[in-house]
Amino acid sequence: MQARILRPMSAKPFPRISVKPSSAGSGVWCDEPVAAGCTVLEFDGAVRTTPARYSVQVGADAHIHPDDSAVMTQDPSRFRWRFLNHSCAPTCRVEGRRLVALRDLAAGEELTFDYNATEWSMAEPFTCLCGACGGSVVRGFAHLDAVARAQRSGWIAEHLLERMAHADA
Ligand SMILES: [Zn+2]
Numbered sequence: 001m002q003a004r005i006l007r008p009m010s011a012k013p014f015p016r017i018s019v020k021p022s023s024a025g026s027g028v029w030c031d032e033p034v035a036a037g038c039t040v041l042e043f044d045g046a047v048r049t050t051p052a053r054y055s056v057q058v059g060a061d062a063h064i065h066p067d068d069s070a071v072m073t074q075d076p077s078r079f080r081w082r083f084l085n086h087s088c089a090p091t092c093r094v095e096g097r098r099l100v101a102l103r104d105l106a107a108g109e110e111l112t113f114d115y116n117a118t119e120w121s122m123a124e125p126f127t128c129l130c131g132a133c134g135g136s137v138v139r140g141f142a143h144l145d146a147v148a149r150a151q152r153s154g155w156i157a158e159h160l161l162e163r164m165a166h167a168d169a
Contacts, residue, residue, distance in 0.1 A: 014039065014040060014041050014042075015030050015031070015032050015033075015034050015038070015040060016030070016031040016032050017029065017030050017031060017040065017041065017080065017111065018031055019076040019080050019083045022085065022110070023129070024085045024129065026076070026083040027083060027084070027085045027110050027111075027112075028080060028081070028083050028084050028085075028110070028111045029108060029109065029110050029111065030105055030107060030108070030109055030111055031107060031108075032107050033104070033105060033106055033107050034101045034104070034105040035101065035104055036101050036102065036103045036104050037100060037101065038100065038101050039098045039099065039100055040092055040098075040099045040100065040101055040111055041080070041081055041098075041099050042097050042098050042099070043056055043058060043064045043081050043094075043097045043098070043099070044064075044079065044081075044097075045064045045065050045066050045067065045079060046064070046065050046067070047059075047062050047063065047064050047065075048062075048063050048065055049061045049062070049063070050063060050123075051063045051119065051121075051122065051123040052065060052123050053123055053124045054066050054071055054082045055123070056081070056094065056118055056119075057118050057119045057120060057157070057159065058094070058096060058097050058118075058157075058159070059159050060159050060162065060163065062159075064097065066078070066079035066081075066082045067079060070082075081099065084099070084111055084112060084113060085110065085112050085130075086112065086113070086114065086115040086116075086128065086130065086138055087112035087113070087114060087130040087132065088114060088116070088128060088130050088132045088133040088136065088151075089130065089132035089133075090102060090112045090113045090114045090117075090155060091103070091105055091109055091110065091111055091112050091113075092111050092112065092113045093113060093114075093117065093154070093155035093157075094113055094117070094118045094155075094157050095157075095158070096158070099111065099113065102154065102155060112130075113155070114152060114155055115138050115140070116138055116139075116140060116141055116144055116148070116152065117141065117152045117155050117156045117157055117160065118141075118157045118160070119140040119141065120140050120141055120142050120160065120163065121139065121140040121141075121142045121143065122138065122139050122140040125137055125138060125139040125140075126138055141156070141160050149164075
């Protein structure tokens with residue numbers, strides 16, 4: 001399988017963030033305020049054509065993966081994006097390989113995104129504990145009904161919108 005290592009695309013400094021323990025195991029928080037629309041971080045890693053537990057879908061057939069050694073050692077200083085928790089009421093969205101604030105965030109807010117709005121069909125579905133949805137099973141966009149898709153209209157990833165457009169054509 002071909003794997004390509006990506007480097008950050010912009011030299012602009014990102015806000016300071018921290019990986020900390022959470023009720024979900026670990027999570028990522030911003031350490032300083034972030035304005036709506038600002039990039040919080042860029043997803044780095046190897047792009048593969050298939051999903052796995054810690055991958056994030058960034059294109060029609062593109063899934064970005066953390067390095068396996070970082071996952072095995074649970075090293076919180078590398079691929080910090082893999083500690084981002086899912087939420088059905090997220091604070092951020094994924095645009096290409098960037099995590100972007102959906103609204104103004106205060107220092108100390110948890111950074112989350114909606115896995116249902118990036119993944120077409122998840123490798124490892126799980127029951128959501130976000131508190132906003134009453135415990136739905138997160139399985140990916142393919143498994144959402146029209147109402148659940150419409151609720152996510154503000155943060156659906158571009159590659160899912162394109163896939164929907166082709167399905168409607
Ligand atoms: Zn939820």
